[in-house]
Amino acid sequence: MDTNPPQNDAVLPKVLLLRPSALTLLPLAARLRAHFHLLDPLDSSEPAQSFLSLRCRSVRALLCLFTPFVPVNAGTLDLLPSLELIVVSSAGLEHVDLPYCRRRGIAVANASAAFCEDGADYAVAMLIDVMRRVSHGDRFVRAGSWPVQREFPLGFKLGGKRVGIVGLGSIGSKTAKRLVSFGCSIAYNSRKEKPHVPYPYYANVRDLAANSDILVLCCALTEGTRHIVGKDVMSALGKGGVIINVGRGALVDEKELVRRLVRGEIGGAGLDVFEKEPKVPDELLALDNVVLSPHRAVMTPESLEAVQELIIGNLRAFFSNEPLRSLVQHE
Amino acid sequence: MDTNPPQNDAVLPKVLLLRPSALTLLPLAARLRAHFHLLDPLDSSEPAQSFLSLRCRSVRALLCLFTPFVPVNAGTLDLLPSLELIVVSSAGLEHVDLPYCRRRGIAVANASAAFCEDGADYAVAMLIDVMRRVSHGDRFVRAGSWPVQREFPLGFKLGGKRVGIVGLGSIGSKTAKRLVSFGCSIAYNSRKEKPHVPYPYYANVRDLAANSDILVLCCALTEGTRHIVGKDVMSALGKGGVIINVGRGALVDEKELVRRLVRGEIGGAGLDVFEKEPKVPDELLALDNVVLSPHRAVMTPESLEAVQELIIGNLRAFFSNEPLRSLVQHE
Incomplete structure (x- = not known):
């Protein structure tokens, strides 16, 4: 740990850093320290609370790294009376008290822009994989079954399938x-109908599901979207329907999904996220119509580099009174 | 087997059927018999050769089903002096003596049009899978490794990657x-530069490989393309390069590919086809940077229905003196 800040810290703008203790920071921290005076409670022997209340009263910018593990709630924010900006390293913001930020006029910048292409690529990959049985076929070959059984079950064509996208944000629109280009038709649900979007809008997910062969979940997790895909939506999607989740595990009633997959009451699923990850329901491990993924949809070396650029770009823009590169619009 | 042809056979146009003996034909045969008088050597007690030479002298149209297993060579074609059309149920034509057909003016219709979308979908699926480690991630989760090891290796972003397509036919152009739409840049190799194609052309595969991160093989297998991806091309593609093969196994020098994969001299591979299918080299079964598939790229229930439509459409067009629906252009 670097407890001796470089001498020029006094003239650099202060940035408070919140991060999980397990996180190794080295390359990003070095890049940040070239521009900012980093205040990191984990570098201090003081308890976090007193570090915040004693040393961070004048701090205007907060950076949260790997933020789903570090809640940014009213209790924390009340200790930071000068705060004007929160920069997070994730696309999701379920750990940030957004209504509180709106009330206090604190701007929030997230990292969707760095992650959305990889997320969309991965959503499509899992969708084709479930439909065409790619990883199932890989298991079949690796198990030596091909020369023995010869016949491998056919999957389904993508072209002409109706895909319902839940959350037409940056990942959703790039997935669409x-x-x-595969000949799928697209419809979507989001909090509000979006202007200038060529796809049909459904005001609720149940109706979207009733008119879709495949649902792709890429909306934010909020109290309003928790278990947005439950019994009703799954019934509407029907026996042959497929669910792809690159959002958050709790968007889906996982118990209900597992029950339906086991009973053949839903066609298949591609899941990058789970309600209690890294725990994955045991029943799923034996199913051939699911593709399971260790929360890697948005993660590539390229996206991790891009998120660092975006974090530094947002902080520099803020301290130069320039527009933020990825301001989250409060609704 | 239906050895009693329906009474109206006398007035229906004759179509000679060549098929592997193991093939169950029922739904297609019934549909064909509504329009054509099918002559099937496997329905006869005569040896195939005498069936052809005695009963098929006036046959103008030949239908080959699951044709890679039924060679249509000069020996067979010499027995059919009235032949004007060969319809095959595959996209590939390596089993048909095309130079002989050209000399005799026999038209050939293939089934690319029915298969190309599924083939392109699958090529893209395997490409993303290798790049983003989708089926590797699925194995990791199924093995219960996620809660234990936590870290799963990152794959690579698709956007910005240079994809070289070998064979810009119907599957290749749809893959491109x-x-x-994923932000890849495309270049291609084919026998000749294609007019009206926006992608850069390379006259040889080595140069294409030297300027590509990923090679996608979807050309026909001919004497000219056998082992078109050998040592030189793999060296040009380089250590991080990826090979996707949805064409035929023998397009690649498989021994060389396996050797390089094992030694880490090539980045990864997605293989739907193999030199000695269904035999897959044992060394591949343990590698995490390959995706293995039991020759299913073009196969969905939808494509199998489409190929039946296309076969019947071609035969009906021929006997009505209308343009064939999928005439193969001799070069």
């Missing part, structure tokens, strides 16, 4: 663009 | 169109 890709799927159009 | 899809990959553009």
